Amino acid sequence: MLDMIWTDLGSPVPREQSLSYQPVSWPVGEPFFLTSPPEIVALPVLSDVIEGRRTRRSFGHVSLAQLSQWLWLTGRVMAVGHSNYGFPLTQRPVPSAGAIHPIHIVLSRSDQDGWQLYLPDMHALTPLLIPEQTRSEVRDELLPVIDIQNGIVVRFIAEQGKTSAKYVNADSLIWRDVGALVGQMALVAEALACNFCPMGITGHDWCARLKLEGRLVGTGLAVFGSR
Known part of the structure; x- marks a missing residue:
């Protein structure tokens, strides 16, 4: 019988005095605005x-x-609210502890090199101005885990300081946010x-290479593709 190994992240509780946090300023280019879906869209019940x-691995x-x-149905900002944390609270299609939403969505599209950051308040994509990683390099890096084929690689990058501005022991809330x-x-x-397939790797090594004051952590990857 294997001994259970468990990392206790502590129980998160709101701070008696909230902190002020300045969000990361990403090195980005010009945004490309996505077209909002029609108001009436026929989706399955x-x-x-x-x-x-099902988790399917063809992309x-x-x-x-x-x-x-x-x-639009997973990440966009639907409403904005005031806070004392140094950044606004937002309502989005998914729940988030304290309406903070610390998870950034970063994409590698099949028809382009490099990575793009999703801007949820603008429903837009913008290129990350970092040392460019070609699409073939992305494919080779992930091939030991999964063949991404023509799918979009999704990185989930957490800005831990945002959730910590409100909560003590915030880390478990961030993992729950990315899970949701x-x-x-x-x-x-x-x-x-x-088709959509989450991966077990966190991708934190990639995140560390950004050198953004060590304020970003990798919390997972996934692949999204058509059938």
């Missing part, structure tokens, strides 16, 4: 989506319309008749 969802090319609708986001992404992918 939720029970059919839940029953049909075709994703159109901009598919990508836009997927991000991954779960909704899987269901929305199924509703769009697309």
Whole structure:
């Protein structure tokens, strides 16, 4: 029988006095605005989506319309609220502890080199101005884990300081936030008749190479593709 190994992250509680935190300033280029999906979109009923969802590992090319609708239903900012933390609170399609939403979505698209950051308040993509990683290099890096084929590689990058501005022992909340986001992404992918596969690796090494004052941590990867 194996001994259980468990890292106790502590129970998060709100701080008696909240902290002020200045969010990371990403090195980015000009944004590319995605087209909002039509107001009336025929999607399967939720029970059919839940029953049909599977982790599938074949990934075709994703159109901009598919990508836009997927991000719209999982990541966009729907409403903005005031806070004393140095950044606004936001309402999005997924839950987040304290409405903080510390998880950034970074994408490698099949038809482009480099990485793109999703801007949830603008529903736009913007290139990361970092040493460029070609698409073939991304594929080779992940091949020991999964063949990404023509799918979109998704990195989940957490800004831990945002959640820590409100909570003591914030780390477990961040892991729960990314779990909620991954779960909704899987269901929305199924509703769009697309495939979605989360990976076990965190991708933190990539995050560390950004050298953004050590304020970003990798909390997972996934692949999103058409069928």
